[in-house]
Amino acid sequence: MKKKILIANRGEIALRIIRAVQELGYTAAAIYEKPDNEALHIRAADEAVCIGDGPRVDYLNINKVIAAAQKVGACAIHPGYGFLAENPAFAKACEDAGLIFIGPASEVIENLGNKVIAREIMAKANIPMVPGTSNLTAGEAGTAEAVEFGRKYGYPIMLKATSGGGGRGIRRIETEAELVESIPLARSEAQAAFNDDRVYLEKVVLTPKHVEVQIIADKWGTVLHLGTRDCSIQRRNQKLVEIAPSLIKDQKLLDTICQTAVVAARAANYTNAGTVEFLVDHEMNFYFMEINTRVQVEHTVSEMITGIDIVRTQIKLAMGKKLSFSQDDVQLRGHAIEMRINAEDPQNNFMPEGGKTVSVYRSPGGYGVRLDGFVYQGYKIPEVYDSLLVKLTVHGYSWNETVDRMRRCLHNFVIAGPKTTIPFYQNLVNDQDFQNGQFDTSYLETHEHLFEYTDQRTEVNKIARLIAEIHFRQENPYAI
Numbered sequence: 060m061k062k063k064i065l066i067a068n069r070g071e072i073a074l075r076i077i078r079a080v081q082e083l084g085y086t087a088a089a090i091y092e093k094p095d096n097e098a099l100h101i102r103a104a105d106e107a108v109c110i111g112d113g114p115r116v117d118y119l120n121i122n123k124v125i126a127a128a129q130k131v132g133a134c135a136i137h138p139g140y141g142f143l144a145e146n147p148a149f150a151k152a153c154e155d156a157g158l159i160f161i162g163p164a165s166e167v168i169e170n171l172g173n174k175v176i177a178r179e180i181m182a183k184a185n186i187p188m189v190p191g192t193s194n195l196t197a198g199e200a201g202t203a204e205a206v207e208f209g210r211k212y213g214y215p216i217m218l219k220a221t222s223g224g225g226g227r228g229i230r231r232i233e234t235e236a237e238l239v240e241s242i243p244l245a246r247s248e249a250q251a252a253f254n255d256d257r258v259y260l261e262k263v264v265l266t267p268k269h270v271e272v273q274i275i276a277d278k279w280g281t282v283l284h285l286g287t288r289d290c291s292i293q294r295r296n297q298k299l300v301e302i303a304p305s306l307i308k309d310q311k312l313l314d315t316i317c318q319t320a321v322v323a324a325r326a327a328n329y330t331n332a333g334t335v336e337f338l339v340d341h342e343m344n345f346y347f348m349e350i351n352t353r354v355q356v357e358h359t360v361s362e363m364i365t366g367i368d369i370v371r372t373q374i375k376l377a378m379g380k381k382l383s384f385s386q387d388d389v390q391l392r393g394h395a396i397e398m399r400i401n402a403e404d405p406q407n408n409f410m411p412e413g414g415k416t417v418s419v420y421r422s423p424g425g426y427g428v429r430l431d432g433f434v435y436q437g438y439k440i441p442e443v444y445d446s447l448l449v450k451l452t453v454h455g456y457s458w459n460e461t462v463d464r465m466r467r468c469l470h471n472f473v474i475a476g477p478k479t480t481i482p483f484y485q486n487l488v489n490d491q492d493f494q495n496g497q498f499d500t501s502y503l504e505t506h507e508h509l510f511e512y513t514d515q516r517t518e519v520n521k522i523a524r525l526i527a528e529i530h531f532r533q534e535n536p537y538a539i
């Protein structure tokens with residue numbers, strides 16, 4: 060019997076995982092909610108189970124997902140990213156049901172999903188980090204504690220949800236008055252979003268670079284890193300563009316960051332693939348931020364520069380295989396850039412454009428180009444899921460060549476129907492600071508001209524209307 064793996068996700072990452080499962084000679088089983096019944100991952104998989112009407116509640120329903128795996132006779136579940144991927148109760152439920160969870164052990168997910176516990180583990184391992192508090196005590200005592208922290212370290216400070224993620228649950232606080240006012244608000248927001256109202260404080264690193272390290276670790280004690288990624292180009296603390304490796308010129312510093320990431324992963328008893336995130340300030344000090352216990356959206360850029368298939372490796376490691384190569388075998392070649400092409404309007408605060416139909420879809424190709432998407436011409440984008448349509452990743456020998464390749468691909472990419480982030484990225488690849496590798500997490504705020512463009516999509520729509528008019532005139536010559 061061929062081994063069967065259930066993919067507990069949707070969208071581009073479901074397709075990414077299905078491909079790896081099928082390449083390994085295993086059977087890929089998909090799950091889907093009703094609003095996704097036109098989704099490509101259902102067709103790409105060898106079989107698919109509808110788990111409910113959704114939206115989102117069934118992809119998040121541990122019992123239903125486990126039941127689907129048992130129904131199809133899967134031996135393992137790959138959670139992808141988002142949904143149940145970092146839910147320790149889900150990993151535990153898999154373990155209890157005798158299913159292999161493709162990721163680290165449930166206790167590791169539990170510890171690292173809690174930013175305060177993660178910081179405690181890292182502090183014991185002497186990993187550098189910004190000063191921060193423990194969970195703030197509820198009520199007056201917590202406020203007093205927070206005020207004291209603010210007076211000691213100065214403003215701005217970050218008020219963060221202990222169980223936060225995905226860029227949510229983070230507030231930058233400028234004054235003591237704002238702090239006092241914000242704590243109860245942050246608590247109720249955190250309760251609603253993460254079912255945990257705990258919050259804590261961190262000193263802010265001013266205009267930092269977000270530098271992270273891809274880790275892979277087997278169950279036999281080997282922990283390797285696959286180099287750095289820079290994910291500084293963000294909106295609302297969420298990543299938009301990711302590159303590998305970091306363009307920081309000090310190679311010794313980058314090596315130290317990578318080695319620190321390996322120490323951090325060991326300290327957390329980490330197995331499988333994961334990401335250790337750091338902030339790097341202008342003096343080139345680096346600080347631990349968190350560990351993400353799953354495959355990341357931006358794993359593609361690390362794959363391009365190392366040649367290592369991270370998802371294939373994840374599956375093998377979860378099955379108990381040893382890493383068959385050493386740190387010295389991991390060679391970084393060239394540069395890679397990933398741009399997240401989202402159905403969003405950058406000119407309107409990145410407002411999602413879900414619910415629209417993709418009327419034209421023409422993707423670029425050629426040397427060094429990789430597409431991880433799931434939409435096709437005629438596909439109606441469900442309103443109820445996230446707005447990522449396709450990840451465009453390019454690889455090049457030099458940074459310049461990579462930027463040139465990205466510019467060419469964006470020019471060749473046509474998506475009509477929803478507004479997308481493509482025209483914004485076209486400005487970005489032409490920006491001098493981007494070309495010089497000069498960007499930190501404040502990049503979007505300090506580069507307003509990136510938002511100045513006329514939407515090509517509007518032009519395409521205009522031309523389409525003109526063509527329709529000409530056809531109508533030809534067929535109805537006497538119409539008024």
Ligand code: ADP
Nearest residue numbers: 217223224225226227261262263264269296500
């Ligand atoms: P999430 O779990 O949502 O990914 P992170 O803790 O990784 O949250 O932070 C996400 C982003 O928020 C970072 O990439 C950075 O831009 C910003 N950020 C978080 N903490 C700090 C901090 N202490 N100083 C400056 N920026 C921060």
Ligand code: ADP
Nearest residue numbers: 366367368369371372375382383384388389390
């Ligand atoms: P495979 O999946 O090819 O049977 P592994 O499980 O050992 O082999 O490797 C997982 C991933 O790491 C694959 O994408 C493979 O191409 C890559 N890889 C294997 N050996 C090496 C090596 N010596 N150096 C760099 N990458 C390697």
Ligand code: MG
Nearest residue numbers: 225226336349
């Ligand atoms: Mg993060």
